[in-house]
Amino acid sequence: MLVRLPHAEDAIVEESKVRDYLLSAANPRARGKPAFFHSLGFGFENHELLRQALLQIAQSDTAEEGQTSLFGRKFEIRAILQGPSGKTARINTVWIIEDGTTIPRFVTAYPS
Numbered sequence: 001m002l003v004r005l006p007h008a009e010d011a012i013v014e015e016s017k018v019r020d021y022l023l024s025a026a027n028p029r030a031r032g033k034p035a036f037f038h039s040l041g042f043g044f045e046n047h048e049l050l051r052q053a054l055l056q057i058a059q060s061d062t063a064e065e066g067q068t069s070l071f072g073r074k075f076e077i078r079a080i081l082q083g084p085s086g087k088t089a090r091i092n093t094v095w096i097i098e099d100g101t102t103i104p105r106f107v108t109a110y111p112s
Contacts, residue, residue, distance in 0.1 A: 005095060008104060010102075013105075019044060023047055033109070039087065041087065053081055054093060063077045072098040076095075077093045089112075091110065093109045094109070
């Protein structure tokens with residue numbers, strides 16, 4: 001069942017998560033994500049554009065509630081992301097509302 005991400009207007013996407021994880025090939029956990037996002041025109045110099053695009057996805061697209069984890073409720077949003085290059089791609093974004101909070105936090109994004 002698709003729902004709105006609860007409290008999406010307060011969603012958090014940490015700058016370091018975008019810059020040092022999604023866009024950094026030096027991070028071994030990032031795998032192919034940096035190449036994917038760079039191919040859309042996102043890079044270190046404009047990482048704020050990607051952060052803002054992720055926030056926009058949280059606020060405007062519908063989410064599917066996933067399994068509750070030890071840390072909280074997870075949600076997945078499938079969306080179309082347009083990069084600065086003009087190219088578009090389907091992505092999946094994952095958000096969590098940690099136990100004891102109401103604010104969704106960005107976990108990861110990857111090609112759909």
